[in-house]
Amino acid sequence: MADDIPVAQRSQPQRPPRSPFLNRLGLLGLGVSALVVGLALLFPEPLRLWLTPPPVRGLDARTSADGRLLGHFPYEEASAAELVEVAPGQALQRDAAQALLAMQRAAVADGVQLVVLSAFRPAELQEELFFAIKSERNQSALERAQVSAPPGFSEHSTGYAVDLGDAYAPQSNLSVSFETTQAFSWLQANAARYHFILSFPEGNVQGVSYEPWHWRFEGTAAALQVFEPAHRLSRASDTGP
Numbered sequence: 001m002a003d004d005i006p007v008a009q010r011s012q013p014q015r016p017p018r019s020p021f022l023n024r025l026g027l028l029g030l031g032v033s034a035l036v037v038g039l040a041l042l043f044p045e046p047l048r049l050w051l052t053p054p055p056v057r058g059l060d061a062r063t064s065a066d067g068r069l070l071g072h073f074p075y076e077e078a079s080a081a082e083l084v085e086v087a088p089g090q091a092l093q094r095d096a097a098q099a100l101l102a103m104q105r106a107a108v109a110d111g112v113q114l115v116v117l118s119a120f121r122p123a124e125l126q127e128e129l130f131f132a133i134k135s136e137r138n139q140s141a142l143e144r145a146q147v148s149a150p151p152g153f154s155e156h157s158t159g160y161a162v163d164l165g166d167a168y169a170p171q172s173n174l175s176v177s178f179e180t181t182q183a184f185s186w187l188q189a190n191a192a193r194y195h196f197i198l199s200f201p202e203g204n205v206q207g208v209s210y211e212p213w214h215w216r217f218e219g220t221a222a223a224l225q226v227f228e229p230a231h232r233l234s235r236a237s238d239t240g241p
């Protein structure tokens, strides 16, 4: 078939020669792209920071490579259907609630009264707590984050975490002095039996300040999965240099 077409029409139309300027521009573009890719490979962290906006409005902090914000991992909010009341105005995820109530009963039998100070907190309340207390105490975001998680990054929003106090030592509520109470000694000896662990022990690798009153439930596969990133981090620091 091609033989039927006259030779002159078969040949490719002639392209005008590219100007040396355009050639140089093309080379320059290639060079810049190679430079950007090279920099991204050499310094992935600054590039990632530049590409990700700060996750919390009003907080000029970005997440680290493992998703943490000022030390705290991101957590999804528990759905209302999963929550069960454990004290007036305080709720926990169903399995955590059952375990907590059983733990409180066992403590009472040993003469210890565990008080629920704070349990599930929706992100909205966490936002209020974080920013209101931050300005009231004239704290920087970093200082504030050491004692309270930024909204969206609190274990309390999962419905698995609870702040506990000692009914016989209310002055120690939400204070490091809680570690000197009978309630704390009892928790240290017995909480694991009810699948509660201390989230932020002294010198924790997350860099969150020591909270002897803050316990989280890990007694189901779902709960364990929620806190897996935190476990991964402590495992990494155990085997690290």
Ligand SMILES: [Zn+2]
Binding pocket: 118, 156, 161, 162, 163, 213, 214, 215
């Ligand atoms: Zn707490």
